[in-house]
Amino acid sequence: DFFGDGLAEEIASQLGQVHDLKVIAHTSALQFKGRPDPPRAIGEALGVTTLLEGSVLVAGARLRVTARLVSAPTGEQIWADEYERDRRDVFAIQRDIAERIVGSLRATLSPEERTRLARQPTADAEAHNLYLLGRYYFGKGTFSGRRRSVEYFEQAIKRDSLFAPAYAALADALVFLAYLGQARPREVLPQARADARRAIQIDSTFGDAYASLGVITAAYDWDWKAAEALFRRALTLSPNSVYAHMWYSFFVLSPLGRHDDALAEMRRALDLDPVSLEVRYHLGVANYMARRYDSAIAEYRRALDLDQTYAPARDGLGFSYAAIGRFDDAVSEMRRAVADSTVTSDAVLGYVYALAGRHTEARAILRALTDRARHQYVIPMDFSLLYTGLGEPDAAFPWLSRAYDERLPLLVGWVNAPPNDRLRNDPRFTALVRDLGLDARGSMR
Template sequence: MAPHVRASRVLQFGTFEVDLRAGDLRKSGARIRLQEQPFQILTMLLEKPGEVITREELQQKLWPADTFVDFDDGLNTAIKKLRDTLGDSADSPRFIETLPRRGYRFIYPVNGARAPADVQVLPMTWWRRRWAAGLLALTALLAAALLSNVGGLRDRITGRTGVGPIDSVAVLPCKNLTGDPEQDFLADGLTDVLTTHLAQVKSLIVPSVTSSMYFKGERKKLSEIARELSVEAMVEPSVQRSGDRLLVNVQLIHAQTDRHLWAKSYEVEPKNVQALLPAVAAEILEAMNVQVTPEEKSRLSRSRETTPEANEAYLRGNYHFRKGTDADRAKAHEYFEKAIEKDPNFALAYANLAVLRAHGGFFRAGAGPLEDRTQTREWAQKAVELDDTLAEPHAALAWIAMMDWNWIGAEQEFRRAIELNPNLPVARTWYAQFLSCMRRFEESLAQAEIARRLDPVSPDTSVHSAEPYLDAGRVDEAIESYRKVLELEPNYHIAHHSLARAYIEKGMYQQAIEELEKAMALGGRDSLSLGVLAHAYGKAGRRQEALKLVSELLHRPNGEHVPPWRPLAIAYSGLGDKDKAFAVLETAYERRRGALFELNSQPLYAPLRADPRFQDLVRRIGLPLSGTSPPTP
């Protein structure tokens, strides 16, 4: 066993010198910057040169049980940083040797001590006697290694990853290693922006940040996460403090083989993180051998710098936007407006504010007043004016055009949004809904399936992706999708609401009533749920209960800032009161509100469709009549 070297606090190996007491590392007299954890690992190795320092020892010393950080990732990252600093290699180590599944060993002589017996350099006389045979053997081994690509040797020499072009990748939630939970928004924002940059490449499938965030804090194996997201590779980012700067670490891993294809660390000022990420995305794409068009390269290289205050407000806005509750949507709105206040030319803030306000949420889609629609259009147009490569404002403009019954304009904007970012789930789900309104159900289902593939674990996307199946009359498939969502998220009230509408189509009125009661218990007594519940009561023959809900709709305070024409029309449809249903729909038509764009696809309006008044209203709105060709751009 090699002697311990604790007696000396200044240790030397090669051209390096370490002062354990001062925490300094120098090379040829010049001080080298090394972070705390890699330095502590180096200290443990130097104090026992030639001995194996086990992974368990390192974990107990540097990652105690109460540390909420993935140990394997943390250790691998720290060892890589240490080797990079020393100019060492895992495959041909000079200083630090890896013993698979056991630990690490320092193999270079420390303070002039003799190298351990099992790694000693052989005497020159031995080398002279055997040089010819050794050289021939080495040549043969090297040729065999290159031929079989042992340890990826051939790939490293040729600069290839060895796995061929990768066509799907997910960005895992960025790990916040700053020690400050208040910086979660920064880590989540890094995940979001990096995902957005990669998603702009048409030849690449990139699951949405919503699906990636589902695995935040999960301890699953990478291969399991990759299987759930249906991707070949994973990007693992982390961010930590380095003095008054940030250290952003990014690694690319081939999911099936758990092989690290690429890794790099970037030290930047906090205000420059946003500007750094396009270059990071470009390096990741190069490492994956992805085909990137000149137009895509141009978009990736475009600078989107802003002020630190505006960037923080924008990232906080996204953080709340993803949560999806009404309260969080309101906070997101405040933060996006604050970002614009800090930087009036911040295109991304205008874009996300437009998307946030365009749809209005599941229960208020298309229900907002005209002045809100005008404001949202202005935000989207401003975003396009500032940066015409952003997909989000085009999706917002498409939805607004749809509410304005501008069907040709809506489809043009949807197609432009998808062209700019083919991996944007909201563009796919909104376009699917548009296509259902046009009664182009096969196209609608195709878009829904793409959205589901891009956002496989998001309950919101899963529910919206099932809607076209319900519209197309494939009710059993819609029910199966809603039930799958509820298996994972039993308290997701929107899924209960959607399942209830599917049960109505199956004539399962009692089950529909039970699901709607669950939805309202979880999400509140919103007007749309009351209208659908009244519809179910009417179809079930429970007329008095239905009329009681209609009365509640007519007399309730207008807390949703919009008259309940849509819910009332749905309620009267279920009650069979066509005159009142058409009276409400005519009022909505005159005011150009009430989500009339769904008139042609919403199954709850089916009892009205045989009435000539229905066909007349559909014609005036410009929707295709059943069996006729829809307008095309």
């Protein structure tokens, strides 16, 4: 399935470069794969009037692709075709499908958009296959999946050193390993920066590469003006890029305290990916960062309506309940988040235990983290969060300083978060955010 899903994602990405079209993200469309829903119901759920259906069959070196464009309100077929070719012709098939869709929908193509649609990122079928495998494992959202995606992207680049999407995808994978504490930032993020720059050097019209570099420029280099310019360039080239809208909001606008702009970008991401758990969760985060706790809680609950086991939404609810003094509810949600996830740290549960006055349980988690840190990497933010919850700023600040020294990507999104309101009037906190190029109110200096 990874090949067919990857092919669909690439066609959506190609069409997403066309300013005259609104293209729903592949992640939302994928929710309807294999389901018998009528076109009208799918169109209403996704907010679109036209659907692309299809199938992919791979048999050795041969490839059979069927594609069908359907009116969502009526179910009528607008266009259909079938392709049976050598697997090496996959980009020609993609290009033909994209151009036929643009023509059928009477969308206006600029000369630059037409050139981008015609571009073939690699002539190496195996490099493309490795890239799609990397995308598949990256999309799983797990530690092991992200690590495995790095291996596939690196293999794709070894086969074709001019494969721009593989460089940008490798940069993204490295960033999020560092963000989640699975790699030390100084060990992987310089490489990620070089990979994103290499992607742009190869293809200066590849919008996703600008978004990848924008994340690194904000979260690792703390160059806010340059990061914003990169995201603006990404969105000019790829206006339908969910991740460009989402990471612009999360890594630039929220840290700068531009909460109305951050929420607008996140809502645009949700409009393009309406049943995405990840986007819905990050819309909750944008509201939480703006101290709009009721709205944050509502968004997290909407995510859980889609999937009761989605741990990040439980984590978000826990933080939001803690912010409004509902500590028992916060503990309940954090317990569930930790139980349901391999990603959520015990530190978040220790934090709400501390706020609830359950210091014995909070300190038990602190001791366990301290023991773990003796033989494996634990992100400094876990310790600063726990000590902040326990009301021990003198113990919290050395860990915040360590996060700064390590250039931890999480720091820029975290420093002006509500838990740190307890530290905001401390001169040490003012100095920290100043060194990040921000101020304690969350704006650019």
